[in-house]
Amino acid sequence: MEPAEPKRLVIVEDDATFARTLCRSFERRGYRVQVAASAEELDRLLTSGRPDYAVVDLKLETGSGLPCVRALHDLNPAMRIVVLTGYASIGTAVEAIKLGASHYLPKPSNTDDIEAAFGRAEGDEAAPITNQPTSIKTLEWERINETLADTGFNISETARRLGMHRRTLARKLEKRPVR
Numbered sequence: 001m002e003p004a005e006p007k008r009l010v011i012v013e014d015d016a017t018f019a020r021t022l023c024r025s026f027e028r029r030g031y032r033v034q035v036a037a038s039a040e041e042l043d044r045l046l047t048s049g050r051p052d053y054a055v056v057d058l059k060l061e062t063g064s065g066l067p068c069v070r071a072l073h074d075l076n077p078a079m080r081i082v083v084l085t086g087y088a089s090i091g092t093a094v095e096a097i098k099l100g101a102s103h104y105l106p107k108p109s110n111t112d113d114i115e116a117a118f119g120r121a122e123g124d125e126a127a128p129i130t131n132q133p134t135s136i137k138t139l140e141w142e143r144i145n146e147t148l149a150d151t152g153f154n155i156s157e158t159a160r161r162l163g164m165h166r167r168t169l170a171r172k173l174e175k176r177p178v179r
Helices: 016-028 039-046 066-075 090-098 111-119 136-150 155-162 166-175
Strands: 007-012 031-036 053-057 080-085 103-106
Touching: 007 016, 007 039, 016 031, 016 111, 031 039, 039 066, 053 066, 066 080, 066 090, 080 090, 080 111, 090 103, 103 111, 136 155, 136 166, 155 166
Parallel strands: 007 031, 007 053, 053 080, 080 103
Antiparallel strands: none
């Protein structure tokens, strides 16, 4: 009996420590893993093979991870793609799913969370609908993150657009850093 071919996984993550940790963990589970820190690196990796699974960080140092989601989905529409983000918002979750992501998980997520997301092919009709409105703090945090992304993570310009003092914004970011 021949051994099963390992599952192929690509991780698109610019945090080298986190990428290395995920890579080792998935390798221990029998995956053959490749890591890219940018969309350009991902393009080079994809010339050598087609992964079955992908983990994509939403915010890469070089920009958004959403173009990576699109490229992966275009390459293989059956690929299970999980998007990870440190600053989840409804808007980016919707866009990630539209572009081909299977699931969208907030950081920190571990290998168990990601692998479970790979295994969930369908939505959960039994998911509870809560009547809990989004908190003011969450709305504020989403607005800060959207504006940060729009300004290319320029703190001074973000503070100006939000009408807040730069130091106030810096204190908020120290309490809850953007990843």
